[in-house]
Amino acid sequence: MSISRGCAPAEAYPYALTPRRAQYVDPNTGASSSIIVVPCSQSLGWKDGYAPLGMSDLDALQARNDPSRPMLVVLAHDGDNAWGGGYSYYMEATPNLVNSASGAGYVATTVEQYLQNHPVPANDLVKVEDGAWVNADGDFGAPQFLNWNWPLLNAQGQIDPANGWHVDARNWAVITAAQNRVDTAEQVWTSPVAQGGNGGTINIRKILYPDATTNNAERAWHYFLGSLNSGYMYYGNADDMEVKPTIACNEAVALADAVIGAGSADRTAPTVWAPQRHPWNPGSVNFGPQFGYQQVQDSGDFWVWTFAYDVSGLSSVTLKYRVDADGVNSTGTTHNETYAGGSDVGAWQSVAMARRPFPAGNVYNDGSINFFEMPQYIAEHCSARIAGVRNALVDYYIEATDTRGYVKKSPIEHVYVGPGTTSPPTGAVVTIAPALPTAGQAVTVVYNPAGRPLAGAGQVNLHWGVNTWTQVADAAMTMGTGANAGKWVATLTLPVGNTTQLDFAFNNGAGTWDNNSGQDWHFAVTPSGPPPATWSM
Numbered sequence: 001m002s003i004s005r006g007c008a009p010a011e012a013y014p015y016a017l018t019p020r021r022a023q024y025v026d027p028n029t030g031a032s033s034s035i036i037v038v039p040c041s042q043s044l045g046w047k048d049g050y051a052p053l054g055m056s057d058l059d060a061l062q063a064r065n066d067p068s069r070p071m072l073v074v075l076a077h078d079g080d081n082a083w084g085g086g087y088s089y090y091m092e093a094t095p096n097l098v099n100s101a102s103g104a105g106y107v108a109t110t111v112e113q114y115l116q117n118h119p120v121p122a123n124d125l126v127k128v129e130d131g132a133w134v135n136a137d138g139d140f141g142a143p144q145f146l147n148w149n150w151p152l153l154n155a156q157g158q159i160d161p162a163n164g165w166h167v168d169a170r171n172w173a174v175i176t177a178a179q180n181r182v183d184t185a186e187q188v189w190t191s192p193v194a195q196g197g198n199g200g201t202i203n204i205r206k207i208l209y210p211d212a213t214t215n216n217a218e219r220a221w222h223y224f225l226g227s228l229n230s231g232y233m234y235y236g237n238a239d240d241m242e243v244k245p246t247i248a249c250n251e252a253v254a255l256a257d258a259v260i261g262a263g264s265a266d267r268t269a270p271t272v273w274a275p276q277r278h279p280w281n282p283g284s285v286n287f288g289p290q291f292g293y294q295q296v297q298d299s300g301d302f303w304v305w306t307f308a309y310d311v312s313g314l315s316s317v318t319l320k321y322r323v324d325a326d327g328v329n330s331t332g333t334t335h336n337e338t339y340a341g342g343s344d345v346g347a348w349q350s351v352a353m354a355r356r357p358f359p360a361g362n363v364y365n366d367g368s369i370n371f372f373e374m375p376q377y378i379a380e381h382c383s384a385r386i387a388g389v390r391n392a393l394v395d396y397y398i399e400a401t402d403t404r405g406y407v408k409k410s411p412i413e414h415v416y417v418g419p420g421t422t423s424p425p426t427g428a429v430v431t432i433a434p435a436l437p438t439a440g441q442a443v444t445v446v447y448n449p450a451g452r453p454l455a456g457a458g459q460v461n462l463h464w465g466v467n468t469w470t471q472v473a474d475a476a477m478t479m480g481t482g483a484n485a486g487k488w489v490a491t492l493t494l495p496v497g498n499t500t501q502l503d504f505a506f507n508n509g510a511g512t513w514d515n516n517s518g519q520d521w522h523f524a525v526t527p528s529g530p531p532p533a534t535w536s537m
Helices: 042-050 055-062 086-104 111-117 167-190 204-208 216-226 242-258
Strands: 020-026 034-038 276-278 302-309 315-324 348-354 354-357 381-386 393-403 407-409 411-416 429-435 442-447 459-464 470-476 487-495 501-507 523-524
Touching: 034 276, 042 276, 055 487, 086 442, 167 242, 167 302, 204 216, 216 501, 302 393, 315 381, 348 381, 348 523, 381 393, 442 501, 459 487, 470 487
Parallel strands: none
Antiparallel strands: 020 034, 276 302, 302 381, 315 348, 315 393, 354 381, 393 407, 393 411, 429 442, 442 487, 459 470, 459 501, 501 523
């Protein structure tokens, strides 16, 4: 059904207009619960918001209606905009629609009454994709929430998940950092005095309505919640919207820091923003305003990125992914929804995410941006690419560890990777052994140059470092034999102590590099504690 502005939402009725259940599975325990989800008709809701509906639309639905479990047509729209929010809509058009529909044999009802008359079976589970309402201009229900979360861009305006910048993302980075500091302030304030805390309490009423007795942790929450006004990102740079989240967060963290102090009582895990993905449909067709409303066929490799922050600093941020056994996320098991998994899914694979301080300034000197107040704190940008997977269902999540050892795992996300436009390479480009090394341990790096910039090179060198390119060194690699025939091999020894990441790239010593398309390679390392003391006599 076509609607204005060139949008044509597809509703697979009767299925898409019948209440179902959505299931939540605790990824740690596997415990599940469900709620009833009532779908709204985006197409009819849109039309109803702009002009009175006639019976022809309902008559078209009736042809596929199941009387034992009839469709429920819910008209939902952004009613304060357009005609749908006015007096004539509520006092004239809606009564006329109800009377006309009732006269034609359709039943006017409420959601509550419908569910009493037609209970939703306990096993009628569906998977609900994220997305905004259809009326959001330039978004139209996109699962990425584009109007609030535009992709990262390079200086030329091209999408760049690894090194790009955008004012919306900059605001989310500020909010992520503030969220962690406010969370930590609450944890410190409510922790027992014996654990370095204040032994206090948090009162929600005092967060909403501060008074003379409101403590700093409660007042920090009060200001922080103000940063989450959806209009700040939706309306972009109008009316100082681009700086208002920063103002609210700065007020919040000033109060939170008074509680946190030096941070010695910090036992709060890192804050990890919802994992982002680009492209949204890897290996398949992508479309939308970010592509100029042109269909774009993707190669199949895709990026996952996020923001992460911790009061005590981050030790590591790792992308975890696994491949489903049969390509179907069955509602018959919860293997895809839990960290433990099961027979339906493969083992988790780890990719150390590249990290960078996210730029707080007006990176591209956009004249419409006025950052007249800068943030006190901003989160790190973390990114990694999943490459070589085709025609497979992939589960993934992000795991962040702070310098005190506290771990935060994001929710598990799922994406089906299509056939793409390029075939996955035969075998991994890089492997290390052991796969998760410990600081101080010897690590063997194997590099397969087939199809890479160093294919046919007479010599390959390993350029490596740790903890985001510190203690940089180089090692000449040797051509492997047996299972490593045709591959370059080198063994290095990791520094003892707080080594959390191994970084490397390859070159031929004559200016040609394979640096993983500018991202290098990064692998997580388990730290071994401080190095032994050195004595001299």
